[in-house]
Amino acid sequence: MVVGIEGIITKKEPTFIIVKCTSGLSYGIFISLFCSAKIQTQEKHEFFITQIIKEDSNKFYGFLDKDEQKMFEMLLKVNGVGANTAMAVC
Numbered sequence: 001m002v003v004g005i006e007g008i009i010t011k012k013e014p015t016f017i018i019v020k021c022t023s024g025l026s027y028g029i030f031i032s033l034f035c036s037a038k039i040q041t042q043e044k045h046e047f048f049i050t051q052i053i054k055e056d057s058n059k060f061y062g063f064l065d066k067d068e069q070k071m072f073e074m075l076l077k078v079n080g081v082g083a084n085t086a087m088a089v090c
Contacts, residue, residue, distance in 0.1 A: 003049055006047070009041050009043055009044075017029050017062070019062075028060065030087060034068070059083070071089075
């Protein structure tokens with residue numbers, strides 16, 4: 001299980017980034033609009049990761065602070081709330 005990723009942001013979209021780590025690996029991470037407003041490409045950041053593995057996908061959701069991650073994980077426990085809705089609220 002991945003719990004954190006640190007590296008340089010090489011690509012940024014409103015709710016998705018690619019982070020290149022010093023190991024040479026790059027990771028795609030879904031982020032909130034709140035997080036997106038605080039970061040820029042070519043900056044180094046550390047993200048707290050919530051990994052969601054499903055039958056047909058393996059996705060990383062990244063957060064700059066632990067409180068935002070906790071809120072996301074609490075929202076996921078609400079019946080009918082999925083990752084996309086939880087990220088929109090965060």
